[in-house]
Structure formats: C-alpha cells, structure tokens
Amino acid sequence: MIKITEDIAVPSPPDRVWEVISDPKEVVACIGGAELGESHEDGSFDGTLVVKFGAVRVKFGARVSLDLDEPAREGRLSARGKDGQGATRFKAEATFGVSDDGNGGSKVSMNGEITLSGKLASLIEAGAGAVVSRMTKEFTAELIRRCGGEPEPAPARKSFWARVRDWWRRIVHKGQNEQEGVRSGKAQ
Numbered sequence: 001m002i003k004i005t006e007d008i009a010v011p012s013p014p015d016r017v018w019e020v021i022s023d024p025k026e027v028v029a030c031i032g033g034a035e036l037g038e039s040h041e042d043g044s045f046d047g048t049l050v051v052k053f054g055a056v057r058v059k060f061g062a063r064v065s066l067d068l069d070e071p072a073r074e075g076r077l078s079a080r081g082k083d084g085q086g087a088t089r090f091k092a093e094a095t096f097g098v099s100d101d102g103n104g105g106s107k108v109s110m111n112g113e114i115t116l117s118g119k120l121a122s123l124i125e126a127g128a129g130a131v132v133s134r135m136t137k138e139f140t141a142e143l144i145r146r147c148g149g150e151p152e153p154a155p156a157r158k159s160f161w162a163r164v165r166d167w168w169r170r171i172v173h174k175g176q177n178e179q180e181g182v183r184s185g186k187a188q
Contacts (some may be wrong), residue, residue, distance in 0.1 A: 001114065001116075001125075002113065002114040002116070002124075002125060002128045002132070003112070003113055004094070004110060004111065004112040004113070004114070004132055005110070005112075006108075006109070006110045006136055007107055007108070007109050007110075008051070008108040008110070008139075008140050008144060008172070009099070009101060009105060009106075009107060009135070009145055010105055010106045010107070010108060010140075010141065010144055011104075011105040011106075011144065012100060012105060012106060012144070012147035012148055013088060013104065013105075013106065014073060014098050014106045016147050016148065016180075017106040017108060017143075017147050018073045018098045018100045018108075019169050020072075020143065020146050020147055021075075021096065021108060021142060021143070022068050022070070022099055024045060024047075024064075026146060028047065029142070030138075030139050030142040030143050030146065031049065031108050031135065031138070031139055032135075032138055033049055033050035033051065033144075034046045034047065034048070035047065035049075037061075040063075041064075042113070043065065043066070044063055044064060044065045044066075045063075045064055045066075045118075046061065046062070046063055046064070047061075047062050047079075047164050048060065048061050049062070051124075052125060052131070053123060053124055053131060053133070055090050056074050056084050056123065058084075058088070058120060058124070059079050059083060059084040060082065060083050060084075060090065060109050061077040061082065061083075061084065062080060062081030062090075062092075063078045063079065063080055063081065064077065064078070065077070065078045072100075072182070073086065073097055073098040073099070074095065074096070074097040075096050075097070076093075076094070076096075077092070077093070077094045077095075077096070077112075078092070078093055079091070079092040079138075080092075082094070082118075083118075083120060086118075087118050087119035087120055088116060088118035088119060088120040088121055088124065089116070089118050090114055090115065090116050090183045091096075091112055091114070091115045091118050092112060092114045092115075093112060094110060094112030094113075094179055095110070095111050095112070096108065096109065096110045096111075097109050101114040101186075107110070108143070114128075118169060123177060127181075141178075142158075
C-alpha cells in the first residue's frame with residue numbers, strides 16, 4: 001500500500017485555488033503524463049497516467065469518481081484501474097481540501113492510499129517514495145502557475161551535450177571574429 005500525505009502552500013487566495021483544484025481538466029493539466037478521457041452518465045470519467053519508475057514506464061488507465069463539497073472546499077477522489085498490460089491493478093482513495101493560510105495564500109491538503117496487486121506491485125511500491133516526491137513537486141509548480149502565484153517556471157536546464165555544443169559554437173565563432181579583425185586591421 002502506498003500512502004500519500006501532502007500539504008502544499010499556494011500563494012493565491014483559497015477561492016482561486018479551489019477553482020483550479022476542483023476542476024478535473026485543470027488538475028490533469030498539472031500532472032505530467034496524465035490525460036482526461038471520456039465522461040460517463042454517473043459523473044465519473046476515464047483517465048490515464050504514465051508513470052516512470054526508474055527505467056520502466058507504466059501507463060495506467062482508470063475510472064475516476066470525484067465528489068466535491070464546494071462550501072467547505074473539500075473533495076474526495078476514488079479511482080480503480082490497471083496498467084496497459086493488465087499486469088497490475090490498483091484502487092486509490094484520496095481526500096483533499098483548500099484552506100486559508102492566514103497570510104493571503106492557501107494550503108492544499110491531500111491524504112490518500114493506493115492499493116496495488118499484480119506483477120508490478122512490488123516494483124511500484126519500492127519506487128513510490130521518489131515518484132510521489134517528483135510528481136508532487138511538478139504538480140505544485142504547475143498549480144501555483146495556474147493559480148497566478150508565480151510566472152512560468154524557468155526553462156529546463158540543457159543537457160550536457162547541448163551545453164558542450166553551445167560552448168564549441170562560441171569558441172569557433174569567437175575565433176572567426178578574431179580572424180576577421182586581423183584581416184581588417186582592427187586587431188592589435
């Protein structure tokens with residue numbers, strides 16, 4: 001079983017944060033690898049999530065139910081599903097709420113449990129801590145951005161090889177400029 005307990009500080013008013021956190025489309029947009037699927041007559045909807053566990057990528061499909069208590073700014077999420085190969089099944093239950101932090105911002109509290117069964121259950125449970133931490137950081141940054149609390153995040157750092165390539169171009173370009181200066185008589 002995987003337990004998740006998170007408190008997220010968002011520098012935006014609770015009404016704005018609730019507006020985002022209570023909208024499944026907005027929440028899915030805050031989670032990398034997540035997609036919202038078909039809605040059903042009972043109010044539930046389909047969704048998918050691709051999660052990376054080390055070198056293994058697992059795509060989960062689920063049927064999700066969401067119950068909201070608008071005045072209290074609280075919600076309950078239930079999901080059942082399996083990975084794309086049917087090797088692992090899961091059941092998830094979570095509660096969440098938005099409260100005033102007393103400083104003009106908000107606190108989003110989330111508590112949940114995920115129960116796994118099947119071939120990949122032990123692998124997923126073993127890597128869950130790191131995956132939950134990474135996903136929480138990404139979710140938090142995007143939630144804050146969508147609520148208007150901060151500007152767009154800084155661009156991702158370039159790979160080592162991209163930095164080497166850029167460095168090489170600067171060196172070559174600088175050398176060409178120096179040679180042109182010598183030819184024009186400007187260099188000393």
